[in-house]
Amino acid sequence: METSTQKRILVTGAGGFIGHHLIRFLKEKGYWVRGVDIKYPEFSPKDEADEFLILDLRDFQNCLKATQGIDEVYTLAANMGGIGFITFHKADVMRDNVLINVNIAEASRQNKVKRVFYSSSACIYPIFKQESPEVLPLKESDAYPADPDNEYGWEKLFSERIYQNYHQDYGLEVRIARYHNIYGPEGVFEGGREKAPAAICRKVTQTQDGDEIQIWGDGKQTRSFCYIDDCLEGTYRLMESDYKEPLNIGSDRLITINELVDIVSKIAGKELKKVYQLDKPQGVRGRNADLTQLKKILNWESEISLEKGLEKTYKWISEELSK
């Protein structure tokens, strides 16, 4: 039941991976929450939110409806997917996401929203800082001179600036996180939009001990991965803080994709032979997060180990596949 003192929150992209987890998180904290998406969540009931509206946020009138009577917005809606998806759908990704963010910023201004959170990405960082697997962790200040390696990253950088300009020109309070590879249960694991941890958990589930496993690239590319619960905690702390600049949210444990496969294989109790698909997209060669600023500003850092997070993710994906 809504009480008059309850803050009213909008989560966009509420049918997606981070969005539907965020609804649960915010409900547990006692907020009134409206979810908006073009689809209902696949892996959780839609009534976890107080209200769930199906609206296409590329349309400005829909953004006005979504932000009406709202105190704070968490903007997670985006047309996106793993490296395969964003490599082959450049125009759609650019157009849809620019429209969503320009419309949400303006609708938030018109409806006098007090604060907006924007989910940017590690993909905004320049390619020339990510050319080796032993990459230096990326600091927030590394964003410029800009040279993201894909259009998804360019759009994220552009939209960071949109929100910052709304702050400068109209006083809209804005918080911006640059997420680094968020993973966990209740996220897409097949169909082309899934990311590496989910794809590997699916492939390991579908193999027998001693089988081959297909890996995109040579497996030596490196990344860091952050479990969903840490992402939510960091997001909320940032939203509650006074910090107005973009902030990395992620983990700084750098591992190769080969090592990621080894961890999941061990969880599954399987020994697998890695086979490399060198013609598949693999993104930048190495990427890690510098969390110096995160620790300083939020007095916090991600806590859940990769082994523990992958164990939960693998278990959930295996159960889904056996249904």
Ligand code: NAD
């Ligand atoms: P997701 O794809 O699971 O969720 C995005 C949601 O946005 C989807 O449910 C989709 O239906 C919805 N959406 C797309 N177009 C829409 C439209 N026109 N109107 C309304 N809703 C629309 O992605 P996610 O992993 O939950 O990511 C959430 C946000 O965080 C995204 O903005 C993403 O770019 C950003 N991000 C995520 C990661 C990650 O590792 N998951 C990393 C960096 C940044």
